[in-house]
Amino acid sequence: MIYFDNAATTVVFEEVLKNLNKYYTDYFANPSSIHREGQKARQLVEKSRFYISEVIGCSDEEIFFTSCATESNNTIIFGVAERFPNKNKIVVSPVEHKSVLMPLKQLVKRGFKVEFLKVDRDGKVDIDYLKNVIDEKTALVAVLHGNNETGVLQDIESIGKICKEKEVLFFTDVVQSFLKDDINIDYIDFLSISGHKFNAPKGIGILYKRKDIDIPPLIYGGGQEKGLRSGTENVQLIAAISDAVRIWKQNSPEFIKKLKDIRERFESLIKESIPQIHIVGEKVERLPHISNVIFHKVDAQSLIMALDSEGICVSSGSACSSGTPTPSHVLLSMGYSEKEALSSVRFSFGVYNTLEEVDFATEKIREIYLQLSTFF
Numbered sequence: 001m002i003y004f005d006n007a008a009t010t011v012v013f014e015e016v017l018k019n020l021n022k023y024y025t026d027y028f029a030n031p032s033s034i035h036r037e038g039q040k041a042r043q044l045v046e047k048s049r050f051y052i053s054e055v056i057g058c059s060d061e062e063i064f065f066t067s068c069a070t071e072s073n074n075t076i077i078f079g080v081a082e083r084f085p086n087k088n089k090i091v092v093s094p095v096e097h098k099s100v101l102m103p104l105k106q107l108v109k110r111g112f113k114v115e116f117l118k119v120d121r122d123g124k125v126d127i128d129y130l131k132n133v134i135d136e137k138t139a140l141v142a143v144l145h146g147n148n149e150t151g152v153l154q155d156i157e158s159i160g161k162i163c164k165e166k167e168v169l170f171f172t173d174v175v176q177s178f179l180k181d182d183i184n185i186d187y188i189d190f191l192s193i194s195g196h197k198f199n200a201p202k203g204i205g206i207l208y209k210r211k212d213i214d215i216p217p218l219i220y221g222g223g224q225e226k227g228l229r230s231g232t233e234n235v236q237l238i239a240a241i242s243d244a245v246r247i248w249k250q251n252s253p254e255f256i257k258k259l260k261d262i263r264e265r266f267e268s269l270i271k272e273s274i275p276q277i278h279i280v281g282e283k284v285e286r287l288p289h290i291s292n293v294i295f296h297k298v299d300a301q302s303l304i305m306a307l308d309s310e311g312i313c314v315s316s317g318s319a320c321s322s323g324t325p326t327p328s329h330v331l332l333s334m335g336y337s338e339k340e341a342l343s344s345v346r347f348s349f350g351v352y353n354t355l356e357e358v359d360f361a362t363e364k365i366r367e368i369y370l371q372l373s374t375f376f
């Protein structure tokens, strides 16, 4: 099996898996319990929080554990909307993940105005337009850092600076870019992170919130996580996400170089064997692990299924409900046609992939493309 779907999820590091056993046996207690076993679990949670805050460059009071980035995103969006009742506008990029767009859709039903930013053909936000749309009614600007379908990076530092000048809160989803690109926290008020994108297990997310901003929670209960996220802390997954961050940090130059080499080889081989393809965002700064390829004249779902039968796992940005694929909102908002969007396949690489896998997969893609494209 060749797994080129690492933007969807990653394999858990072996060391993380090994440590999990110890966390389940030695740190099983509830960290809110005042007895020694509870306090032992509490220490593990706080040690993990502290380490993560150091990596992000913030205070440990600003780190909150959630169940996933979808929960972090919902908490931030609904929290800000509720906290500032005199503001009714949220400015957002159209290339956000659904876990940002769908909560906003709910806010529209409650009378909020959502202003979509303009993006160019590469999906990059028009910064001048952003400056003009922020007004005194704007509660939040949300622009994700690295796009999950194309890997294209936004200039979040410039966007954050504009938000600071205009005194508007800035939230960026760094789910795909965390540990793979630099993030300067100085101009950011909220961040969301997901463990399973960097070899931690599923079910654990992080929310960063600047400490001078208070927002109400999405989940009420025992008041854990300083009241922002009630529910007994998932001690084991909190320690596991911290372990995965540490492994990434310890191997960062090597991991990133590996991803870059793999993507470079993949794109050069695929362009050589199928010159008609188009690589989305190829000319702009992108994350090292994502390559979005438009195979003109070929339906992406057929290509994905044919690759699957060869043991190669990839995905597309199109959602497939009731048997009919809907083209990716990300590519459509960048100006691609429906046909082009339905021909796009996302290849996303991970630290366990090899150059040999790339050689094998690109040869299979060429064969399958030739077969499929002759039908049109």
Ligand code: PLP
Pocket: 007, 008, 067, 068, 069, 070, 071, 097, 099, 144, 146, 147, 148, 173, 175, 176, 193, 194, 195, 205
């Ligand atoms: N944001 C981005 C950019 C993503 O790629 C994803 C997952 O694909 C999410 C948010 C949601 O993450 P989670 O699976 O942790 O809810």
